[in-house]
Each structure stands twice: as structure tokens, then as C-alpha cells.
Amino acid sequence: MLADAPSLRHAAHLLTVDADWLTAQTDWLSRNVDALPAAGFRGEAADTAVARLHTLVRPMTLPPEQMLRVAQVLSMTAGLREELDAAARRALALADHVTGAAPLAALLLRDLRALGDVLDYTCARQIDLLCTPIPDETPARLSDTPDLDLAAVHELNMLSSPVPEHPDVQVLESADGRLVAAVGDLASAASVTTIVAGVGSSDPAHLPAHLDRARTVAAATGGAAVLWLGYPAPGSVGRALAQEPARAAGAELQAFQRELARRFPDQRRVVVGHSYGSVVAGAAASRGGGLYADDLVLIGSPGAGVDHAGQLTLLGDHPQVHAMTNPSDPIALTVTEGAGVHGPDPTSPGFGAQVWPGDPSGNHGSYWEDPRFLARLRGLADQKNPMASSE
Structure with a gap:
């Protein structure tokens, strides 16, 4: 956290005073350079020297402007900090x-x-932009703000996110038509299940x-x-034949x-790829470096982009x-x-793969309503035998 409001105002005052002093010094140098010819410093070489001195003095006007x-x-920032402190x-x-x-006040705090x-x-960040030549880019990924906690990441994303506010949802990424959002207390949860959606999900x-x-899923797994x-998901089944969107999304x-693994190293991680999302998950797990997941679940899958599960690298305990x-x-x-396209x-x-029996009456979108499927996910999250959990 930055300094409190009085300290911020004091720092602003000191910068202003120092900027004024530097401006005065620069003006003094410029006047003295201009006065050199009147002191007898003339000739072609003298004119060249005066021009060179002006060239050297000119950049000295930039620091006071930045300050x-x-x-x-x-x-x-001090004014906004005072408003937050008052609230x-x-x-x-x-x-x-x-x-x-008290509970409402705690949430507000x-x-x-x-x-x-x-x-x-x-x-x-604004100070960095004023003082260094870094590009003015809005953070697009969770890893772009490694020092912010998830609550702050959510608030930052909500400044530009088109997603309506949901009390139980934290927006972790929101840019370029992409959205990553968490349900449940991700920071304290013992497990997290990442659901990778498929065709039409954008x-x-x-x-x-x-x-x-x-x-x-959050309720079922606890x-x-x-x-x-x-990622920009294919908008139709025909477009889902393409492999390039899955490769880019896999990265x-x-x-x-x-x-997630860096922030919460002790958390158990399960990735569920549904439909074309399973192609994306397969692309992520078959890339160099592997996928940080203890378990990968492929449901309603047209293929995972590999010939065998052994080609998928999962980074976890007994994946x-x-x-x-x-x-x-x-x-x-x-x-x-x-065979298949994917x-x-x-x-x-x-x-x-470990095959889970499907629901005879289920369809492509009913997995999330199947109590046996949800019980198996709970088993993975609890590090139990997923087949036993469905009994």
C-alpha cells in the first residue's frame, strides 16, 4: 500500500518545490548562454558552441515537467485516499x-x-507511464498483476468489464473478448475446478x-x-473443426x-474441458511445460488433439x-x-483415460445436471477415488 493521504500530499508538495527550483536553474542557464555573445564570445566557433550549449540545456526542461x-x-490519489478512509x-x-x-460493515471494509x-x-502505474517508456497497456491476464490480491484484481477488471456485478463472482481476467471469472472464495478454497467452455461460449x-x-460445480465440490x-471460442460446430483456435487458447x-499454482501452491487443481473446451485443455496439456492440474476431465469431447492420454502432461500429485x-x-x-478431426x-x-460411464438419458449439455458426474468431481476435489464417490 502507498503512503497515507497526508504523506502523499507532502510528497506532491516537495516535488512541486523541487520542480520550480529546477525550472529556475534551467532558465538561469539559458539566460547565461544567451548572454555569452554580449560578453565578447563571438565568431563561427563561438556561435557553434552557444548552439551546442542550448542543445544541452533543452533536455533539462523535461524533469521539472515530469515532476x-x-x-x-x-x-x-491523496484526495481519493481521503474519501476511502472516510468511508x-x-x-x-x-x-x-x-x-x-457488523457483517455488512466487514464486507464494506x-x-x-x-x-x-x-x-x-x-x-x-501512472507514475511509471510518466517517467519510463513502458507501453500504456491495460492488464489483460491474472499474471499481469502478480502483486494484487484477487479482490483488487476484480475491482480493477470491473472498471472496464461489460459483465454485470454478481456478488458471488470475481472477475479475474476481462479483455479482448475474453472473460475468466471465479465463483466461491478462490483465495481460501482447498480446491479449484477450472471449467473450459466450448462452442459458442464467447x-x-x-x-x-x-x-x-x-x-x-463449486457447490458440488465444496x-x-x-x-x-x-479465448474467442468458435461460434458454430463447423468452425470448431479448426485446430488453431484451440492451440492459441491452450497457451x-x-x-x-x-x-493459479504460483498464487495458491497448496490448492488442488482440476480442469474440466467441455466439448471444444476439451480440445483447448488438451492443447494446453500437450504444450511444452505442461498444464498445472492434478486431474484433467474431458466431457462431451470431440478429441483432445493427441492420440493418447500419455501425451498430456499434467503437473500435480498423481495426475x-x-x-x-x-x-x-x-x-x-x-x-x-x-480417429477424428481432433x-x-x-x-x-x-x-x-479413466472412463466415467455417461448418463443414458443425458445429452451434450446435461453433464452439469448429472449427480453422478458432480459426485465424481467432488471425489477429485477431495483427493478420493472418483469412481468410489459415485457409488
Whole structure:
């Protein structure tokens, strides 16, 4: 956290004073250089020397300008910090004087702390932009803000996210048509299940249904769930024949899981790839470096982009690949035991995955309503035998 409001204002004042002094010194140097010819310093060589001195003095005008802009940023930050501090004092007073208000005040204080962290981050970044030639790019990935906690990351993303506010959802990434959001207390959860969605998942109209699936998984596993829409998903089955979107998305998923592992190294990680999302998950796990996951679950899969589960590298304790396709899922028509556009059927015996029996009455979208499937996910999250959990 940056300094408090009085310290920020004091720093702004010192910068302003020093900038004024540097400006005065630069003006003094310029006047003295201009006065050299009048003192008898004439001739071609003298004119060249005077021009050179002006060239050397001119860059000295830049630091005072930067210092004044930084002072302005610090003054604005101080004002916003004072408003946050005042809101925190009101929240504490509410908890002290209103019966039953303590839980609400605690939530408000948590959000105010997150906003304070965002303010600190934004202030520091703005100063960097003023003083160094770094590009002015908005953070797009969770790894772009490694020092911010998830609450602050959420507040930062909500400044530009088109996603409506959901009390139970934290937006972890939101840029370039991509969205990654967590349901449940990701920071304290013992397990996290990352759901990689498939065809049509980039359509904003489908977002409520995807969030409900994440809520269902979080409730079933007792941990957190991440809805990973971190790529421009194919909009139709025909476009899902392409492999390039999955390869590009696989790199993004790999980076996201790596950042989760860095932030929460003791957390158990499960990745569920649904439909074309299983192709993405397969691409992530078959890339160099592997995928940070204890278990990979491929459901309703047209293939994982590899010929055998042994080609998928999972970075976890006793990692395993699991596969499940409902008998009535039409995705089965696109893949066979021996081949498919994205590789063989992951539920085929030769693929090498742990196969979960599908629901005879289920379809391509009903996995999230299948209690046996959810019980198996709970088993993975609890580090139990997933088959035993379905008994």
C-alpha cells in the first residue's frame, strides 16, 4: 500500500518545490548562454558552441515537467485516499452503533481495502507511464498483476468489464473478448475446478448459463470454480473443426493455471474441458511445460488433439486424465475410437483415460445436471477415488 493521504500530499508538495527550483536553474542557464555573445564570445566557433550549449540545456526542461505531472497524480490519489478512509470510518461507526450491522460493515471494509489496492496500483502505474517508456497497456491476464490480491484484481477488471456485478463472482481476467471469472472464495478454497467452455461460449447471451454451471460445480465440490472463457471460442460446430483456435487458447489456459499454482501452491487443481473446451485443455496439456492440474476431465469431447492420454502432461500429485461422453450426446458422431478431426475418442479404451460411464438419458449439455458426474468431481476435489464417490 502507498503512503497515507497526508504523506502523499507532502510528497506532491516537495516535488512541486523541487520542480520550480529546477525550472529556475534551467532558465538561469539559458539566460547565461544567451548572454555569452554580449560578453565578447563571438565568431563561427563561438556561435557553434552557444548552439551546442542550448542543445544541452533543452533536455533539462523535461524533469521539472515530469515532476509536476507526478505531483498532480499524487495529489489526486491523496484526495481519493481521503474519501476511502472516510468511508471506512463510516463503516466502522455503523458497526459500532447499529445492531447487526457488523457483517455488512466487514464486507464494506473488505471492498474498500480492495479499492485502495486498485488505487495504489493505478497511481504507481501512472507514475511509471510518466517517467519510463513502458507501453500504456491495460492488464489483460491474472499474471499481469502478480502483486494484487484477487479482490483488487476484480475491482480493477470491473472498471472496464461489460459483465454485470454478481456478488458471488470475481472477475479475474476481462479483455479482448475474453472473460475468466471465479465463483466461491478462490483465495481460501482447498480446491479449484477450472471449467473450459466450448462452442459458442464467447456469446454474452450464454454467460448466465455458464456462470450457473460454475456455481453448480463449486457447490458440488465444496471448493471454488473458475469459468474460463479466455479465448474467442468458435461460434458454430463447423468452425470448431479448426485446430488453431484451440492451440492459441491452450497457451492462455496454460498461463492461467500456472499463475493459479504460483498464487495458491497448496490448492488442488482440476480442469474440466467441455466439448471444444476439451480440445483447448488438451492443447494446453500437450504444450511444452505442461498444464498445472492434478486431474484433467474431458466431457462431451470431440478429441483432445493427441492420440493418447500419455501425451498430456499434467503437473500435480498423481495426475490422471478422465473422460466421459453421454451415449445420447451427438458429439459422439464426430469422433471414433481410431480417429477424428481432433484425435480419437477420449473414452475409447486405447486412449488411456479413466472412463466415467455417461448418463443414458443425458445429452451434450446435461453433464452439469448429472449427480453422478458432480459426485465424481467432488471425489477429485477431495483427493478420493472418483469412481468410489459415485457409488
